[in-house]
Amino acid sequence: MDNEKTQTIPTIPAIRTLRHSNIKPIYKRELGAYFNSPIAYIFIGVFLVVGNWLFFQNFFLSNQASMRMYFGILPWIFLFLTPAITMRVWAEEKQSGTEELLLTLPVRDADVVMAKFLASLTFLAISLGLTLSIPISVASLGSMDLGPVIGGYIGAILLGGAYLALGLFISSLTKNQIVAFILGLAACFLVFIIGADFVTNSMPGWLGVIFSFFGISSHFYNIARGVLDSRDVIYYLTFIGFFLWLNVKAVESRNWR
Amino acid sequence: MIRVLGLTKKFNEITAVNEASFEVRDGEVLGFLGPNAAGKTTTMRVITGFLAPTKGTVKVGELDVREDSLKIRKKIGYLPESVPLYDDMKVYEYLKFIAEVRGVSASKIKERIKEMIDVCGLSKVIRQQIGELSKGYRQRVGLGQAMIHDPEILVLDEPTSGLDPNQIVEIRSLIKRLGEKKTVILSTHILSEVQATCSRVVIINEGKIVASGTTEELTKQxxxxxxxxxxxxxxxxxxxxxxxxxxxxxxxxxxxxxxxxxxxxxxxxxxxxxxxxxxxxxxxxxxxxxxxxxxxxxxxxxxxxxxxxxxxx
Missing domain, CATH: 3.30.70 (Alpha-Beta Plaits)
Structure with a gap:
């Protein structure tokens, strides 16, 4: 991958709303809601066990002090787990009617969407933070190249953020959490699969390039290789921005139904 | 003063509210009366900023819901019909959360919550999870969250539905007391409720306002x-x-x-x-x-x- 000059990322309006004081309590309550239910603990437990098991199963065979394999399977794990994080976020509000109170508080719809996204991202970051035991143990076994590890974690946050934005949007379309989970999983799988190697390789070259650009995984593997290309970062930020925008539109759609 | 001006709200082909106009004066308790599905809730949702009007508008003082929705929301406390609360939160946590989003200053939050505990009678359940509360207590927590920021206007959608007779009397007297200081819009289809609490009545049917006035004026008709x-x-x-x-x-x-x-x-x-x-x-x-x-x-x-x-x- 050739390295482009790092461009300055334009400030998207959503980031400016971070400084808004009244999104902070919503963010706090959303994050708290994860830990108020057993889902958070089940999620973190499954995430750590599955991730560690899949990784260490082959780690000693490969005889390399590297986390490449871990980041290789991470998109697959995310595929199942991020819809589990996002499924209840809007669906539950709609189901129980709390949406009505939330959206009549003096906050803009976009701020609520942002607060919910940031809370889910924080939750994912906490889960990822707990996997730091892996690089620590790997580093103790041999000299490890730190670049790909740092890249891998940055990529994981970006990839996870993209899945979360997509999942949140889907959750805002339905009252049913199960529907939100299954559709979220399907949607994440779709954006994942169109860029996967075994799909793009089977296509004529030019089409493969397009598919791998729109697919979500190729960008992740670039970053996880330790190459932080601004194009990949912009891809994820655009992806996240687009689905958050759709999410705001979906929330506003209460007006036409 | 709240002025509803030619308010129309359509959902696809269904017209929920049709050219409704009425006024709510400062410091009065207005009974918003109508059979089920007459457009009461929709009108209230427009006033509170949950829905945007299709045509016409609502003005609160000089503010217009189409432009200053956020400013209007700050002045309003809202209790939706089904009393939707976050079941996973504790009563205290929830009131604190609403107070924070409502922009009650950090130094005043404790004092406001204390007042809500007194006014709404929440001292017994303040450490309980909302999901475990009885319908009556939920209603009181709902009223508490609606008043936590000491709003000028209270919008209450069927505040006594699903309560037992003792609780109904209690909530009504609470509303009456509140009405001495605040502007209250109260929707209901229970007529005795209007006679017990409201100073003026607006009757809506099939999306249209069919009558308005004091209870005496209406009965005279x-x-x-x-x-x-x-x-x-x-x-x-x-x-x-x-x-x-x-x-x-x-x-x-x-x-x-x-x-x-x-x-x-x-x-x-x-x-x-x-x-x-x-x-x-x-x-x-x-x-x-x-x-x-x-x-x-x-x-x-x-x-x-x-x-x-x-x-x-």
């Missing part, structure tokens, strides 16, 4: 007709024909026997007589002449219920 209810023993069916011939009597209708569903049991029958003037004296003399025994006789005044039924059916 239905006056002119007077009705006498009478229960007589020993008259049999002849009662109807005799009374119908009296001057000033418009209509005599059977109201059913006193104990069973039939008209005449033990020769006791009850009748409702619509008249132009007070005929009770004539009726009494008539009974004496014919040897009937009047067991009960009362003049029925037009009530809000009559007005409501006339306007909405």
């Amino acid at each position: 239905a006056e002119g007709k007077e009705r006498v209810y009478v229960e007589v023993k020993g008259a049999g069916d002849s009662f109807e024909s005799v009374v119908a011939n009296l001057s000033g009597v418009n209509k005599v209708s059977a109201k059913g026997g006193s104990a069973s569903g039939g008209n005449i049991v033990n020769n006791i029958a009850s009748w409702e007589i619509e008249t132009d003037s007070d005929i009770r004296e004539t009726l009494f003399n008539l009974a004496v002449e014919n040897g009937w025994k009047i067991l009960e006789m009362r003049r029925e005044q037009a009530s809000l219920e009559d007005v409501f039924r006339n306007l909405t059916t």
Whole structure:
């Protein structure tokens, strides 16, 4: 991958709303809601066990002090787990009617969407933070190249953020959490699969390039290789921005139904 | 002052509210009355900024919901019909959360929560999870969150639905007390509630405002007709024909026997007589002449219920 000059990322309006004081309590309550239910603990437990098991199963065979394999399977794990994080976020509000109170508080719809996204991202970051035991143990076994590890974690946050934005949007379309989970999983799988190697390789070259650009995984593997290309970062930020925008539109759609 | 100006709200093809206009003056309790699905909730949702109007607008003071929704929301406390609260939160946590989003300053939050505990009677449940509360307590927490920021305006959508009679009386007296200082819009389809709490009434039916005024003004509209209810023993069916011939009597209708569903049991029958003037004296003399025994006789005044039924059916 050739390295482009790092461009300055334009400030998207959503980031400016971070400084808004009244999104902070919503963010706090959303994050708290994860830990108020057993889902958070089940999620973190499954995430750590599955991730560690899949990784260490082959780690000693490969005889390399590297986390490449871990980041290789991470998109697959995310595929199942991020819809589990996002499924209840809007669906539950709609189901129980709390949406009505939330959206009549003096906050803009976009701020609520942002607060919910940031809370889910924080939750994912906490889960990822707990996997730091892996690089620590790997580093103790041999000299490890730190670049790909740092890249891998940055990529994981970006990839996870993209899945979360997509999942949140889907959750805002339905009252049913199960529907939100299954559709979220399907949607994440779709954006994942169109860029996967075994799909793009089977296509004529030019089409493969397009598919791998729109697919979500190729960008992740670039970053996880330790190459932080601004194009990949912009891809994820655009992806996240687009689905958050759709999410705001979906929330506003209460007006036409 | 809240002014609803030519408000129309359509959902696809369905018109939920149609050209509704009315006013709510400062410091009054307005009863928003209508049968189910008349457009009460939709109107309230527009006032509170949950829905945007299709046509027309709502003005709160000089502010317009189309432009200053956020500023208006700050002035309003809202209790939706189903009392949707976050079941996973504790009462205290929840009130604190709402206070923070509502922009109550950090130094005042504790004081405000304390006041809500007193006003709404929440001291017993303050550490409990909302999901475990009874319907009555949920309602009180709902009222607490609506008032936590000391709003000028309270919008309450059927605040007593699903409560037991004691709780209803309690909540009503609370609303009445609140109404002394705040502007309250209260929707309901229970007429006695309006008579007990509201200073003025707006009646909505099929999305249209069909009447508005004080309860006295509205009942006056239905006056002119007077009705006498009478229960007589020993008259049999002849009662109807005799009374119908009296001057000033418009209509005599059977109201059913006193104990069973039939008209005449033990020769006791009850009748409702619509008249132009007070005929009770004539009726009494008539009974004496014919040897009937009047067991009960009362003049029925037009009530809000009559007005409501006339306007909405």
